[in-house]
């Protein structure tokens with residue numbers, strides 16, 4: 130189970146961009162979208178791949194799937210060079226782009242899946258088994274006959290994840306799979322992905338702006354910025370490097386003075402009966418919650434994760 134499945138060595142992608150510089154002149158400019166990235170992912174790992182907008186995440190994933198050819202460095206997925214053997218690799222990978230669907234807009238889900246079965250030449254029994262499993266776990270039962278354009282975003286996303294898994298890929302690339310989803314759909318998708326990784330051993334590379342996705346799904350996270358790998362390790366380690374903070378949002382029975390004297394947390398904002406307390410992201414919320422519950426009339430509370438941009442900004446501040 131521990132073989133190196135995805136291997137990048139000094140991977141680069143440089144785009145040549147033409148820019149208008151005056152009325153007639155055009156300037157050529159280089160964008161180093163991926164600027165010498167090296168890492169390996171073992172078979173069965175589930176890894177978060179995060180970074181601010183324009184960091185080079187999608188460009189990396191496009192090279193991993195063979196859509197883009199690297200400008201330099203070395204890349205292997207399951208022993209295969211993706212851009213040279215894209216068709217062969219397509220049978221072993223599944224891709225989900227949160228912002229874009231691979232389904233046919235006017236067709237019911239069931240017909241899209243039937244077309245995919247033929248495209249990938251999936252044996253009938255295997256296809257049926259995979260479809261049934263996804264329909265059950267992703268709660269798609271009543272939706273197979275509905276045209277994709279009539280589905281909600283959360284339903285469509287669950288439909289897209291199913292589409293990516295019908296051919297039993299060894300590796301799944303997910304680009305913002307929970308973007309714009311409501312709380313229930315997010316939870317369903319996360320539960321499904323962690324089950325898939327645990328039972329099928331599918332290797333998963335996950336790009337997201339939602340740190341809760343990473344926290345609930347990935348032991349390992351890689352951070353990239355300006356095309357370079359800035360961090361590779363556990364999420365808790367990332368919080369420590371950046372000294373980032375989580376926020377406890379507390380609803381009290383009534384408006385009270387700012388909460389004071391809670392070990393490990395400080396009140397950063399109040400608005401009527403609601404108060405916000407910041408605490409280190411690497412610390413547990415439990416002792417803070419119990420101190421508040423003991424001393425104040427608590428009605429409700431929730432924990433907010435820091436944004437990825439915030440964590441990365443603090444990481445730079447700390448380096």
Ligand SMILES: Nc1ncnc2c1ncn2[C@@H]1O[C@H](COP(=O)(O)OP(=O)(O)OP(=O)(O)O)[C@@H](O)[C@H]1O
Pocket residue numbers: 144145146160161162180181182183184185186187188189
């Ligand atoms: N086809 C292209 N031609 C020219 N420049 C490109 C092209 N694709 C991406 N870029 C540039 O490469 C850089 C990295 O883009 P990329 O889409 O990989 O970032 P990202 O991390 O996926 O960002 P986001 O979170 O916004 O999706 C950006 O500066 C982008 O403008």
